[in-house]
Amino acid sequence: MDIQAPRANLIKIDNKQAHxxxxKIYSYECGYYSTWVNSCTENRRFYYGFQSTDAEKEELKKRGQxxxxxxxxxKAMRGIVGMVAANPPQYKLIPLTNNDYHTAAIGEKIIKWAWANSSGINAMRLFVKNAAVDNVSYFYVYIDQQNMIRFKTLAYNEVIPDPSCTDPLYRDAEMILVRRELSEDYVKQYYGITDEMVKEIQWEWADTNYGGVDKNYTTTFTAFLEHIWSPDRLFVRIYEVYSKEPYMLEDGTRRNRIRKQTVLGFNHVYDEYLDDKITExxxxxxxxxxxxxxxPRGEVHFLKDLQRFINKSYGVTLLNAQLMSNPKVFIRETDIPNADVRKFEQHFAQPGSINVLTAGAETPVIVQGQPLNQAFFTLYQDAKSEMEWNTIPNQLLGMMDSTKGYQPSALLDMKQTVLDSYKDFMSNIELACSQLGKVILQYARAYLPQNKIIRILGDEDLIVNIPQTLNLDDEQxxxxxxxYQKQRGLQDQEIEAQLATYKYSYDEQKAIQYFMNELDFDNYDVTIIPASYTPTYEMAMLRLMLELLQVGSVDPSMPLRxxxxxxxxxxIQRYDTIKQLQAQINQLEEQNNELKQLANSMKQRLIDADIQVQSMKGKTRIDSEVKMQRIKNYFDKYNNKLLTREAQIELQNEIQKLLNEVELEIEKAKLRAKEQEPEVLDWTQAYNNNFNLE
Known part of the structure; x- marks a missing residue:
């Protein structure tokens, strides 16, 4: 059973307290509430097609209609649900007193977790449909047996509010009742009742109205109590009575706490208080x-008269078509055999029938059918158009082929125009969802332990133990x-990564602690992103992001969101991976281009160095040959001449000088060649290492 089991002990109250x-329950249920519930029931019957009363059906039968x-x-209500509850709402928590957005992010994740537990989109659509059809719908938050926070949708006849409350969310109600009807055996088993339940009306309560007649209540107190238990169906009507009771804190602050009384039968009651952190x-x-x-009133309430007119216009049009289009036969009374009009009427038009007329009977007068009057059909078409004006155009419901001529942007604009006509309804839905988020946070604060919140956030691996010697709030x-980490030999990148992990874990633990210490989340504004639950929100944002992408204002990952x-x-994750791989490819291509340029440069330098070495070798050879030619010329010059001793010594010195110069030039050339060879070898080795060339 999708209700929160009582946490208190079952008590049996005396007759005075029960009375x-x-x-109090009688005054809530048997006033104007009973008349309003009948209206809600009629709205639901209209939605399912039961749109005629018994008297109207009898009248149609008499007319032959x-x-x-x-x-x-x-169709219109289902279209409204599709427009207003296409997606789960997106929550945004805004701190009012400080900038603790980290704690706000935790609250947003917990609300999203509760929506996932509760099949939130289904509950949301049922909530919107019941509000549009039945006049009202309710979210109901509870803790199941697995200590999971859930919510569900309650119908109009399951909740009885305080008749005097005026707050849009019933926050000023003295009491709010949740009514259920369960089998007696199930109630005993679920709530653990071992003794006999008091099911009979106490004699001192019978035949009393207690002001009910004066207040024009349609049901007396006795008749109301007779419905608490049904002897034929063996059901028991139970009430969960929620009320607010104020109390004072030690610092003088005034707060409310929620009292819950679960009434079973006439005398069995669970009386308990919800956790002090729950104030709503x-x-x-x-x-x-x-x-x-x-x-309140729903959308169907304002469309019932128009729907009745559509039914009547179509029915009258069909009836006129039957009466006017069929031919009519006129015959004299004296020509009818035996003057039996009924028998003649029944057998006259049967195929293959033989009708014997009296002697001297004349030919019957046959009047052909008349053209159909289009007046009622025109009214029917006008009423259909009026229904569209009051709800949703057929183009958006997929009932007309004319939508094929619209561009997607035009259809989006049409849908947005329809949503604009439901701003009041949407604002009420957003108000209810915001209050639902706040109540979920209060329940999470009251009933979820810290380790479960950590699991909900998915931070089990990120919550680490911070060294006691490290105070992240102290820069020194x-x-x-x-x-100290540098002295241990850690690199700067390792130190920065470890410090970032500690900081994130510290911020997360501090935020969770703030969350656990929050009293009732009055310091946070729990809001709904406007229209985030409509089909046009994502499409409009997608179209906006695509336009921004075309002008280069956003990267391609934004439209994917x-x-x-x-x-x-x-x-999005795949796009990020592809983007990272593409960046790595671009980086490798740049490195490849740089290496190619370096290789070409080294290859050219290698060629230039080789040419220079060969040139130097050739130049040395030429210089050597020139010197030798000079020596030869000296020998030729003095070969046939008689030389004195001084001349011979001079010749010998000159030749020795030339030989020394030749040897010196040869040594210099060898040194220059040796200096060039290591550089050429280094270039060659680097080139081979980068490109695997021999």
């Missing part, structure tokens, strides 16, 4: 049009820790 409690229901309401009712209403009382302590697909996170 007082049942009088078919009961035809052209149910435009059902776990029951949140939603509606289309708010009244100055807790009995951080610098001392960095110096607004794709209307379930695996958009996977697509």
């Amino acid at each position: 007082k409690l049942w009088l 078919y009961e035809i229901v052209m149910n435009k309401i059902r 009712y776990p029951i949140i209403p939603g509606y289309v049009d708010k009244a100055e009382n807790p009995y 302590s951080v610098q001392a820790w960095i110096q 607004y794709l209307p697909v379930d695996n958009k996170d996977e697509l």
